[in-house]
Amino acid sequence: MLFNSLEFALFFPLVTILYFILPHRHRWWLLLGASAYFYMAFVPVYILILGVTIVVDYFAGIFIEEARSLERKKAYLTLSLIANIGFLAFFKYFNFLNSNVVAFAEFVGWNYPIHNLNIILPIGLSFHTFQAMSYTIEVFRGRQKTERHFGIYALYVLFFPQLVAGPIERPQNVLHQFHEEHFFDYQRVADGLKLMAWGLFKKVVIADRLAPLIDPYYTNPQAFSGPELVLATAFFAVQIFCDFSGYSDIAIGAAQVLGFKLMVNFKRPYLALSVSEFWKRWHISLSSWFRDYLFFPLERHRSRWLGQSANLFFVFLISGLWHGANWTYIIWGGLHGLYLALEVQIQRAWRSLPEKFHAVFPGWVLFPVQRIAVLLLVGYAWVFFRAESVGSALLISSRLFSGWTDGAALLELARSTFSSYELLITFSAMAVMGIVHRFQERGSLRALLAQKPAALRWVLYVGILVCILVFGKIYEVPTDFIYFQF
Amino acid sequence: MLKLARNLFSLGFLVTLVMSLLVLFSPHDTDNYMAAAADKHRLLVSVDSPRMILIGGSNTAFSLDSQEMAKYFGMPVINMGLNVDLGLRYMLNEVQPALRDGDILLIFPEYAHFSDIPLDGRARELGTLIKFCPACISGITTPVQAYNVAAGLFQAAESDILRIVRQPEDPSPVYVRQGFNAWGDMVAHLGQPAPSGFANSIPKIKVSSPNPAIELLNTFYRSLDGAGIQVFLVYPAIPINIYKAQQENFNTLAKLMETDLEIPIIGVPQDFIYAAKLFYDTTYHLNREGREAHTDHVIDMLPLMPSK
Numbered sequence: 001m002l003f004n005s006l007e008f009a010l011f012f013p014l015v016t017i018l019y020f021i022l023p024h025r026h027r028w029w030l031l032l033g034a035s036a037y038f039y040m041a042f043v044p045v046y047i048l049i050l051g052v053t054i055v056v057d058y059f060a061g062i063f064i065e066e067a068r069s070l071e072r073k074k075a076y077l078t079l080s081l082i083a084n085i086g087f088l089a090f091f092k093y094f095n096f097l098n099s100n101v102v103a104f105a106e107f108v109g110w111n112y113p114i115h116n117l118n119i120i121l122p123i124g125l126s127f128h129t130f131q132a133m134s135y136t137i138e139v140f141r142g143r144q145k146t147e148r149h150f151g152i153y154a155l156y157v158l159f160f161p162q163l164v165a166g167p168i169e170r171p172q173n174v175l176h177q178f179h180e181e182h183f184f185d186y187q188r189v190a191d192g193l194k195l196m197a198w199g200l201f202k203k204v205v206i207a208d209r210l211a212p213l214i215d216p217y218y219t220n221p222q223a224f225s226g227p228e229l230v231l232a233t234a235f236f237a238v239q240i241f242c243d244f245s246g247y248s249d250i251a252i253g254a255a256q257v258l259g260f261k262l263m264v265n266f267k268r269p270y271l272a273l274s275v276s277e278f279w280k281r282w283h284i285s286l287s288s289w290f291r292d293y294l295f296f297p298l299e300r301h302r303s304r305w306l307g308q309s310a311n312l313f314f315v316f317l318i319s320g321l322w323h324g325a326n327w328t329y330i331i332w333g334g335l336h337g338l339y340l341a342l343e344v345q346i347q348r349a350w351r352s353l354p355e356k357f358h359a360v361f362p363g364w365v366l367f368p369v370q371r372i373a374v375l376l377l378v379g380y381a382w383v384f385f386r387a388e389s390v391g392s393a394l395l396i397s398s399r400l401f402s403g404w405t406d407g408a409a410l411l412e413l414a415r416s417t418f419s420s421y422e423l424l425i426t427f428s429a430m431a432v433m434g435i436v437h438r439f440q441e442r443g444s445l446r447a448l449l450a451q452k453p454a455a456l457r458w459v460l461y462v463g464i465l466v467c468i469l470v471f472g473k474i475y476e477v478p479t480d481f482i483y484f485q486f
Numbered sequence: 487m488l489k490l491a492r493n494l495f496s497l498g499f500l501v502t503l504v505m506s507l508l509v510l511f512s513p514h515d516t517d518n519y520m521a522a523a524a525d526k527h528r529l530l531v532s533v534d535s536p537r538m539i540l541i542g543g544s545n546t547a548f549s550l551d552s553q554e555m556a557k558y559f560g561m562p563v564i565n566m567g568l569n570v571d572l573g574l575r576y577m578l579n580e581v582q583p584a585l586r587d588g589d590i591l592l593i594f595p596e597y598a599h600f601s602d603i604p605l606d607g608r609a610r611e612l613g614t615l616i617k618f619c620p621a622c623i624s625g626i627t628t629p630v631q632a633y634n635v636a637a638g639l640f641q642a643a644e645s646d647i648l649r650i651v652r653q654p655e656d657p658s659p660v661y662v663r664q665g666f667n668a669w670g671d672m673v674a675h676l677g678q679p680a681p682s683g684f685a686n687s688i689p690k691i692k693v694s695s696p697n698p699a700i701e702l703l704n705t706f707y708r709s710l711d712g713a714g715i716q717v718f719l720v721y722p723a724i725p726i727n728i729y730k731a732q733q734e735n736f737n738t739l740a741k742l743m744e745t746d747l748e749i750p751i752i753g754v755p756q757d758f759i760y761a762a763k764l765f766y767d768t769t770y771h772l773n774r775e776g777r778e779a780h781t782d783h784v785i786d787m788l789p790l791m792p793s794k
Binding site for chain 1 (some may be wrong): 487489490493497500501504505508608609610634637638640641643644647648
């Protein structure tokens with residue numbers, strides 16, 4: 001079930017009302033049933049995969065906790081990880097690996113008999129697999145007590161607001177919340193609903209309006225000049241942010257309405273002053289997952305020749321692979337790994353560089369320059385993320401710098417862009433988002449709004465809802481969130 | 487919880503109020519193509535019977551000469567064709583209460599009606615239609631249609647609001663209310679050069695059996711039993727290359743229609759294929775020469791004699 005669908009508009013209020021009507025001891029099964037229904041609205045049979053991993057990890061957690069020796073704990077953890085990664089590998093990576101082996105076999109003239117399988121990737125598999133893995137790892141590390149209530153554990157994996165695209169939660173943050181009784185709190189519910197509305201605004205008014213404008217450029221890049229491809233890539237950067245952060249806002253808001261606090265997933269990433277800061281602001285639940293469960297262990301066993309930069313590069317390659325079974329995603333991850341590795345090296349070589357720069361240039365000069373540099377680096381990496389193949393991404397890369405000397409064509413592009421009927425709305429919505437981000441950077445927007453007259457607040461709420469109803473792409477078949485495919 | 491309910495109700499009321507004001511008072515584009523629905527509806531309820539009524543999507547509007555047919559059959563011909571996305575249910579619902587003894591109804595569905603387009607139509611088109619033709623609400627009979635109208639009214643408000651900011655740069659000379667003649671035929675495209683970017687394709691036809699569109703047509707036909715109304719279904723005009731590209735699908739649909747449809751069918755899909763040069767801007771829109779040829783062909787194929 002999509003958050004931007006009519007079904008969810010009926011499903012969520014119904015679940016919320018029932019949730020607060022039911023006594024606390026019965027709420028877990030309501031949420032579990034609702035979550036299963038939510039997931040089965042996509043492809044019902046894939047609930048079985050989730051069911052198997054839930055059973056495996058539930059018992060793995062118990063066995064790990066009860067095991068007397070470290071070796072046994074490790075064995076149970078390994079079994080759990082193999083089961084989780086095994087499902088992920090089979091459904092997400094089998095065809096990718098097999099295609100590469102087929103290509104290699106053809107290249108060297110081998111007779112390779114295994115064909116690709118006709119399998120569909122279960123929606124959100126990477127997300128709930130990682131969330132399940134964090135449970136057994138944390139139990140192994142002794143930082144989380146085993147959850148003995150099977151229903152509650154299943155709910156930890158299945159909880160519908162964050163089931164298909166995160167935030168990827170940690171057991172310490174969420175599990176205990178399922179045991180706690182959540183009372184109806186007007187302010188919390190109202191804040192959750194506002195966050196949901198804001199997320200929906202970003203998704204249907206900005207991301208979904210931009211999507212059809214970008215598609216032709218990436219489907220047929222050879223037909224477009226450098227400035228046009230740069231513009232399309234800039235639009236994609238906005239689209240993917242609004243699509244994914246919009247999803248996260250709805251997820252966090254929905255959970256908040258029910259009384260749950262999920263981790264923040266985005267903190268205005270395009271305002272970052274460095275690539276490392278970008279990753280502290282973008283898809284925080286995933287970057288912190290990789291940090292805690294891959295990067296830190298690698299760092300603990302860092303070899304002399306394999307330094308921090310190499311570890312960063314490796315982690316981001318894996319992060320790219322996590323996103324999709326395609327070389328484009330691996331290169332995208334590799335580019336970010338490269339940026340971060342270079343950033344580490346530059347910081348080491350010139351430790352006093354930032355201070356020197358700050359001494360010469362005031363912040364209002366330096367920060368925009370830094371932000372533009374980060375945007376250019378991140379934006380270029382998006383080319384690989386969005387392109388349909390590596391060949392297409394390389395073609396786009398090769399064309400990015402062409403066509404900039406044709407003044408008349410540039411003027412025409414600027415004229416058509418800024419006079420476009422479709423973009424007029426999108427640009428206005430983006431400007432609203434920019435203003436909101438500006439206030440959020442300075443502090444809590446909610447606190448700021450609370451100081452304003454009620455009439456002004458109501459004008460804003462009504463305005464956002466009217467914008468969603470008039471300008472949002474909500475009346476046709478709802479579009480998937482980009483990150484659902486991962 | 488009461489406070490939340492009260493505030494949500496207030497919010498809903500304010501949003502509805504603002505939306506209603508936008509829909510009612512934003513500047514309407516009075517020459518909108520869909521505004522022709524009001525003129526056509528007026529014809530439908532005012533022209534005396536017996537008459538011939540043509541219904542369908544824009545294929546009917548663009549590709550038939552109702553005056554030529556009127557001359558031949560000696561009765562007034564009303565062309566109700568407007569837009570495929572209004573959905574087959576609306577097209578049938580709109581004419582049903584207006585049909586009288588002696589009327590002849592020719593249905594020109596588009597192939598997408600049996601494949602992709604929901605029976606209840608699409609939101610933007612239905613909403614825009616009702617905005618310009620409130621009397622056409624009689625064609626809205628299902629909850630899905632009602633939802634589509636509400637959603638479409640909101641969507642239509644989008645273009646109206648944009649019009650406050652800026653007028654469209656290059657309004658179409660063809661897709662306007664003034665482009666229709668007094669009997670509902672689109673005539674503004676006649677003699678116009680074909681615009682660039684000719685959409686010479688239609689989506690792949692995926693015919694399901696039992697087909698909901700055929701069932702709807704049968705129900706409609708049965709409801710007219712004994713009312714003295716003749717009903718025929720005529721396949722729309724398409725370019726020969728489109729027919730060849732999906733010949734098997736067209737034949738599958740034709741076979742299904744032969745077995746399942748109770749309404750008399752005029753010919754088969756290949757009877758209404760024409761050279762691509764006879765089309766104006768899309769697969770279903772014939773130009774002047776094509777329109778003449780198609781109208782003559784339909785007249786020839788109808789099992790009807792001139793009344794005078």
